[in-house]
Amino acid sequence: MSIQILMPALSPTMTQGKLTKWHVAVGDAVKSGQVMAEIETDKATMEVEAVDEGIIAKLLVTAGTPDVPVNTPIALLAEEGEDVAIVAAEAPTAVCTPQADASLTPYCIPAAPAAPVTSAPALPSYDGPTSTVTVREALRDAMAEEMRRDKDVFLMGEEVAQYQGAYKVSQGLLDEFGPKRIMDTPITEHGFAGIGVGAAFLGLKPIVEFMTFNFSMQAIDQIINSAAKTLYMSGGQMGCPIVFRGPNGAASRVGAQHSQCFASWYAHCPGLKVVSPYDAASAKGLLKAAIRDPNPVIFLEHELMYGRSFEVPTDPDFVIPIGKARIVREGTDVTITAFSIMVGKALEAAEILASEGIQAEVIDLMTIRPLDTQTIVESVMKTNRIVSVEEGWPFAGVGSEISAVVMEQAFDYLDAPVHRVASVDVPLPYAANLEQLALPQVEHIVNAVKAVTYR
């Protein structure tokens, strides 16, 4: 059986080319890898190498022929033992045109099946004992409990061990768990984020602390390209059970490079879960869920919340499922969504509004991705109005997503356009007055609610 040598495509976009030169002639023996011809496109000149071995029986396209379509037979090769003359007399058989094969063509993409919809998990009810702890301690306790529970969990980051944490979140952990499991890293976020990913690929469960999430931008390639995408790219073989955590958003007077909310950045990316708790109980319950989760989780804390105290369940099995929002104040007139520090501001706004006769329902999103759209939509069906609050910038922010969801799923229930409260669309300024003006304040939320309630 003779072998047809076809005009190759040498780039993803090449459809035809000029056969400029033959390096072999009829009767020549060719070996795998031998250069047989040169072809030229508008982009480049390239060599055609032999894959199969044999003797050139016939050259079907003469040197210098322009516009030879890809996959046109250009030569016939006689295999060992075949008669070259007989092969040369054969007419080229049907040209192989895989692009024309319907099973291969990329042009008939099947209608995308709907993304599977999974309903959000229920929030646990808890009526056991509680104790008053700070958000900082709650986070530390969550890590300590999970490290006692699972020897594969460890913490790494800048100043997490001997210094006891730049914000003292890891206080005491080195004493209990030792340097093998509480690891100080050099100030090299890109490198140690990648090291965390590699350790997770081999089955460990790293908690990677960024001193603040601002520095995660150094590492964002590892977070998205390596941690988030590998499960998919490996067809489900390679999970990455890792938590990236640290303070997110604006602290106080630290300027533009250290004051940024990454919720919408990370929530944009499939393969990640993004969590951003408000109080100590949710911080603890969600961090424990994040550490137990087999997927990469971005855990966004807030420096200004670390010192605030709340009641926290003492039960070490108190875990809050990722993917569920909670209604922290019920109301009938307007829905306010918020997360992290903004939940507190939304609650303050709700108090003021109540004194003016407007009953606001406040939703603490807790998880940004996967977003609990059901809780949001059901609330809007009741209140018919919604204001989203976030510390990040408005463009393509979490509020933009919520706005789209409500428009898509509850359009007929809306009595007013969705209103977004966000940071002003500028890098955060340093001056006290300008910083105050740039960040969302309680009065902004009050004003937004009045706008959507036409008051």
Add this chain to the structure above:
Amino acid sequence: MANTHNSKISLDTLYTFYRQMLLIRRFEEKAGQLYGMGLIAGFCHLYIGQEAVVVGMQAASKPEVDTVITSYRDHGHMLACGMEANGVMAELTGRIDGYSKGKGGSMHMFSREKNFFGGHGIVGAQISIGAGMGLAHQYKGDGGVCMAYMGDGASNQGQVYEAFNIAALWKLPVVFIIENNMYGMGTSVARACAGPGLSHRGDGYGIPGFEVDGMDVLAVKEAGEKALEHARSGKGPVLLEIKTYRYRGHSMSDPAKYRDKEEVDQMRDNADPIERVRRHILAQKGTEAKLKEIEADIKSIVNTSAEFAQTSPLPDPSELYTDVLI
């Protein structure tokens, strides 16, 4: 490392090397052909010319405990790790029986079973990850070493040095392997890399570095054995600069105008790693008949994989939404 390997290698081992290297060579040639026919698309980086590097390193390693991670020029590493030609080729054609169910492609394949952890498309990213795999070996105390491969181009990336620093600081069991094929895409090492040579790139961190002839599988094996022993014994990482050469362009769409044809021909004709093993075999009274038998066997494996890769079905549309999260 001194070149002292000349005689002590058995004929059987040489036949094995010949077989493994020829499998990579013929597989890559076939992949190039299927690319030319439009059956493989996108980026496709061939390993032709560099076969001795990964075959030598695998021969030096303990494949049951050691782990491998590399860049996007990864087909050779997968075959050398023992992954099936069928599954690799079917991934190249984007079919359901590919190692990643057709969702990864040439640059993104993995096999936990064979301790191969990709297949990474971002230049240098695999080195930080590889250091983390070393950390996992150390943490678990499993006796394994991670072999983290990169090209000469990646040796200029910042995160590579972040990883070197931490690996040396924590004495991680990692062998960093720079496959210096002389060109980072179209830019020669001379035009991209400052300093006295890539084997010195770990000097600032106290990482021992060695230059190795990557066209000689025996030299690679010997250097690999020493490096792996060093890393395995708890002394920390080693850097090998393995000098090699790729005969083909950077990727399929590379016209390779940045180097003379004579340079390629010179390497192909005088330094070919497979020819070199062939000569060793014949010098040790191995037979042409046995070599022919191996060649026929490889041809059959590769042709079977090409057939398999064209007949395996496309992934079902429902696969679009699977494997995003566990």
